[in-house]
Amino acid sequence: xxxxxxxxxxxxxxxxxxxxxxxxxxxxxxxxxxxxxxxxxxxxxxxxxxxxxxxxxxxxxxxxxxxxxxxxxxxxxxxxxxxxxxxxxxxxxxxxxxxxxxxxxxxxxxxxxxxxxxxxxxxxxxxxxxxxxxxxxxxxxxxxxxxxxxxxxxxxxxxxxxxxxxxxxxxxxxxxxxxxxxxxxxxxxxxxxxxxxxxxxxxxxxxxxxxxxxxxxxxxxxxxxxxxxxxxxxxxxxxxxxxxxxxxxxxxxxxxxxxxxxxxxxxxxxxxxxxxxxxxxxxxxxxxxxxxxxxxxxxxxxxxxxxxxxxxxxxxxxxxxxxxxxxxxxxxxxxxxxxxxxxxxxxxxxxxxxxxxxxxxxxxxxxxxxxxxxxxxxxxxxxxx
Amino acid sequence: xxxxxxxxxxxxxxxxxxxxxxxxxxxxxxxxxxxxxxxxxxxxxxxxxxxxxxxxxxxxxxxxxxxxxxxxxxxxxxxxxxxxxxxxxxxxxxxxxxxxxxxxxxxxxxxxxxxxxxxxxxxxxxxxxxxxxxxxxxxxxxxxxxxxxxxxxxxxxxxxxxxxxxxxxxxxxxxxxxxxxxxxxxxxxxxxxxxxxxxxxxxxxxxxxxxxxxxxxxxxxxxxxxxxxxxxxxxxxxxxxxxxxxxxxxxxxxxxxxxxxxxxxxxxxxxxxxxxxxxxxxxxxxxxxxxxxxxxxxxxxxxxxxxxxxxxxxxxxxxxxxxxxxxxxxxxxxxxxxxxxxxxxxxxxxxxxxxxxxxxxxxxxxxxxxxxxxxxxxxxxxxxx
Numbered sequence: 001x002x003x004x005x006x007x008x009x010x011x012x013x014x015x016x017x018x019x020x021x022x023x024x025x026x027x028x029x030x031x032x033x034x035x036x037x038x039x040x041x042x043x044x045x046x047x048x049x050x051x052x053x054x055x056x057x058x059x060x061x062x063x064x065x066x067x068x069x070x071x072x073x074x075x076x077x078x079x080x081x082x083x084x085x086x087x088x089x090x091x092x093x094x095x096x097x098x099x100x101x102x103x104x105x106x107x108x109x110x111x112x113x114x115x116x117x118x119x120x121x122x123x124x125x126x127x128x129x130x131x132x133x134x135x136x137x138x139x140x141x142x143x144x145x146x147x148x149x150x151x152x153x154x155x156x157x158x159x160x161x162x163x164x165x166x167x168x169x170x171x172x173x174x175x176x177x178x179x180x181x182x183x184x185x186x187x188x189x190x191x192x193x194x195x196x197x198x199x200x201x202x203x204x205x206x207x208x209x210x211x212x213x214x215x216x217x218x219x220x221x222x223x224x225x226x227x228x229x230x231x232x233x234x235x236x237x238x239x240x241x242x243x244x245x246x247x248x249x250x251x252x253x254x255x256x257x258x259x260x261x262x263x264x265x266x267x268x269x270x271x272x273x274x275x276x277x278x279x280x281x282x283x284x285x286x287x288x289x290x291x292x293x294x295x296x297x298x299x300x301x302x303x304x305x306x307x308x309x310x311x312x313x314x315x316x317x318x319x320x321x322x323x324x325x326x327x328x329x330x331x332x333x334x335x336x337x338x339x340x341x342x343x344x345x346x347x348x349x350x351x352x353x354x355x356x357x358x359x360x361x362x363x364x365x366x367x368x369x370x371x372x373x374x375x376x377x378x379x380x381x382x383x384x385x
Numbered sequence: 386x387x388x389x390x391x392x393x394x395x396x397x398x399x400x401x402x403x404x405x406x407x408x409x410x411x412x413x414x415x416x417x418x419x420x421x422x423x424x425x426x427x428x429x430x431x432x433x434x435x436x437x438x439x440x441x442x443x444x445x446x447x448x449x450x451x452x453x454x455x456x457x458x459x460x461x462x463x464x465x466x467x468x469x470x471x472x473x474x475x476x477x478x479x480x481x482x483x484x485x486x487x488x489x490x491x492x493x494x495x496x497x498x499x500x501x502x503x504x505x506x507x508x509x510x511x512x513x514x515x516x517x518x519x520x521x522x523x524x525x526x527x528x529x530x531x532x533x534x535x536x537x538x539x540x541x542x543x544x545x546x547x548x549x550x551x552x553x554x555x556x557x558x559x560x561x562x563x564x565x566x567x568x569x570x571x572x573x574x575x576x577x578x579x580x581x582x583x584x585x586x587x588x589x590x591x592x593x594x595x596x597x598x599x600x601x602x603x604x605x606x607x608x609x610x611x612x613x614x615x616x617x618x619x620x621x622x623x624x625x626x627x628x629x630x631x632x633x634x635x636x637x638x639x640x641x642x643x644x645x646x647x648x649x650x651x652x653x654x655x656x657x658x659x660x661x662x663x664x665x666x667x668x669x670x671x672x673x674x675x676x677x678x679x680x681x682x683x684x685x686x687x688x689x690x691x692x693x694x695x696x697x698x699x700x701x702x703x704x705x706x707x708x709x710x711x712x713x714x715x716x717x718x719x720x721x722x723x724x725x726x727x728x729x730x731x732x733x734x735x736x737x738x739x740x741x742x743x744x745x746x747x748x749x750x751x752x753x754x755x756x757x758x759x760x761x762x763x764x765x766x767x768x769x770x
Contacts, residue, residue, distance in 0.1 A: 051611035053597040053630060054710040055511045056703065075697040079609035093699045095510055095714050123518030125480055126440045133508030134532065147519065192593070199594065200585045208577070208613070209584065209595065212438040224464035226436040228593070245438060312460040314478045318441065325439040329480050 005165040011085045025065040028149035031117025033063040036130040039322040057094040058131045064112045120148035158341040166251035171375030177201040178257045182385045192229040202246045212245030221356030236262040245324040255361040264382040271352040272382040275360035278302040278348035286371035292334035303350040317347040342366040390550040396470045410450040413534035416502025418448040421515040424707040442479040443516045449497045505533035543726040551636035556760030562586040563642045567770045577614040587631045597630030606741030621647040630709040640746040649767040656737040657767040660745035663687040663733035671756035677719035688735040702732040727751040
């Protein structure tokens, strides 16, 4: 693993994001953006804290069409926000049972948007408004709230080189942890112990934290990939899959590895080979100008993406960055055109036997001429433990 | 640590929750509840997965006034939901760019509520509706969506013995990890390394995962308690604070510990003693019939809860359970009456010097006659590392 990139970003990166947003706002006729979720607020401010785990307090950022962003946040966050590049920070003591920031937010919005300026709120797939319905309904009275013309999606789906370096760093850490799985997984070890120890390996190798770990184990495959671990011990013939979203400086990797417990069966090795071939096909199709649906068809041509057990996953990959999953999706209906700077997962799955599946995932970045792997990709032979 | 409680709950626990909800729904004149967030869905189903980390897909549960719940979920979750007690599971292949579950959800709601039945949605503090604004606006057309009469809050704030046992188990695990902090923290060790190693200790001692870790270090105190770790090394005279939300079987503990790097100064020991006394005062006031504001005044009487540096935190404790923080809040305006089965954190803070603070936190459960600590509480002397 090469030297870790610098933590954080310089103010220039945030100014560049702001400037791009403001160009788009002018085109869309928006007076400002109103943001309320962790990645939305962090994208424009750098405000990085695990405190969002608490649902108690709402947090807001106003990104005006002209001028610098305004943070409207609980007082508990002022010390940290003050260390960001944001200068206009307005706060209240939250929780306030009568008015949990709504008046303060409304005043700031009126100041920026006047009484008839359009306030854009992210409102498409994979977004939500993070504030109580009561507050939201009260806030909307007399304001002109519309969708954000997909400005946040359009910005975030193209990553800067500094962002890509952080995703690659998370991936390099996960690579080191995956290489050590034989230390913690063998026949007889309960799956829940493997899960706990794998998270420890990720932390030891340098992950800041491990927001996501899923996995499964079963004879020549598994039935789903989102269940928590049971205390059932691994047995010979199992395929063990571990899928992690480890974070470094606020950016995720998201990829998995399969391991054969004992010598791999012909069925399992064949499943693994198909998955590797599907990734090859996805990579061959991944370049600026191609569409997300092209990646789907390239991979589905190898792994029969329309079989029921496989299609239940809903897609064969997705965007990746400040969140474990981001837009766009590798599905037949997604016509998003690939651009330099997009970061994606390729995530084919294949049915091995009787509704059981194997899933494989790698992380890639779209370059000017094609795509590169952000993590060291899996070998063509299934690794035994 | 005594033997771990059983994982999961029997169907009887879910039927009891459903029955209480239905009694409240009858009183409030609601045809059903519509739930969309992780803890809301899990409370009635037991559906436990870290997959909610992905914002890509919406998930819904309808709890009807009569009859069993209906899950309306992406197909990727059907295998896991089918292992719960829920029988009526309706699914679609998500993400669907045209209609991501909205029609399916609307049909199910109309079936349960008719065209004029009231659909209750959690809408007060600490809640949000987890679906895109576009979908939410489309769904509301022609349906009668109102607030849930605080039914979900009223149910969740009283924990069963089985729930309390899981919170206590998470606390017992954190106690073991805190006891080992001297192994990982001493002068010269960067704070970010302490953070990574403390998470490893929590996992090694049995945590399923570590959704939350905050902390700080500074001479005789720190400026805030929600910042990520820096690579600054601990130095003699620092107070190191670690605050964890570790999870066991879907339930959180949430408490912290302070450590003196080297021999504690008189200022730091005095701060620690005040915090311990504040917890004593909080415990003395904690019994059925008392109000949350009584706990505030009891603790603030010791630690001057109205000083600016302290009051910025906004409260001196909160509910705890399936989430790191839950209702109610220990603030002067919260008149919630304590009842047997409530689980709370007592979280006083004290200003030590020049705007620097120390924060201390313990987890308690309200019993029939008073309150008990759910974790082994801190000693009266500050521990040195």
